[in-house]
Amino acid sequence: MFSKILVAIDGSGMSGQALGAAIDEARVWKAALHVIYVVETGLFSSMPMDNTWEIMLSMLETEGGKAIANAKKLAETKGVEVTPHLKQGHAGNEIVKAATDIGADVVIVGSHGKSNVDRLLIGSVSSFVVSNCPVAVLVVRT
Numbered sequence: 001m002f003s004k005i006l007v008a009i010d011g012s013g014m015s016g017q018a019l020g021a022a023i024d025e026a027r028v029w030k031a032a033l034h035v036i037y038v039v040e041t042g043l044f045s046s047m048p049m050d051n052t053w054e055i056m057l058s059m060l061e062t063e064g065g066k067a068i069a070n071a072k073k074l075a076e077t078k079g080v081e082v083t084p085h086l087k088q089g090h091a092g093n094e095i096v097k098a099a100t101d102i103g104a105d106v107v108i109v110g111s112h113g114k115s116n117v118d119r120l121l122i123g124s125v126s127s128f129v130v131s132n133c134p135v136a137v138l139v140v141r142t
Contacts, residue, residue, distance in 0.1 A: 014110030092128030
């Protein structure tokens with residue numbers, strides 16, 4: 001039985017499927033649903049901290065806010081309330097930390113994110129979460 005579910009989204013189709021699974025589980029178990037979007041700041045670590053960096057970060061935060069708003073809308077149409085979490089940092093670390101902080105019973109992630117290039121650059125977030133999360137992890141595949 002799950003009382004708190006954390007689902008990681010990134011705006012990709014795969015994370016949309018993970019969100020759908022999380023909403024279904026939240027409905028079945030009458031669980032609290034937490035949605036996390038992480039702005040991956042590691043991609044900027046080699047860039048100088050100037051105006052361009054700030055603009056890119058702001059754009060990514062806006063994208064994250066929209067993804068969370070869409071997730072909330074979808075969940076609410078199915079009678080599920082969402083607690084949003086917009087974080088910055090390494091996606092895997094932030095997901096694991098959020099799962100611990102909120103006391104999640106399960107974390108739901110997609111098997112891959114937006115692009116294969118992201119996977120090469122930052123590693124597989126889902127693999128990191130599976131390997132490092134102290135609670136059960138459900139990986140949604142197509």
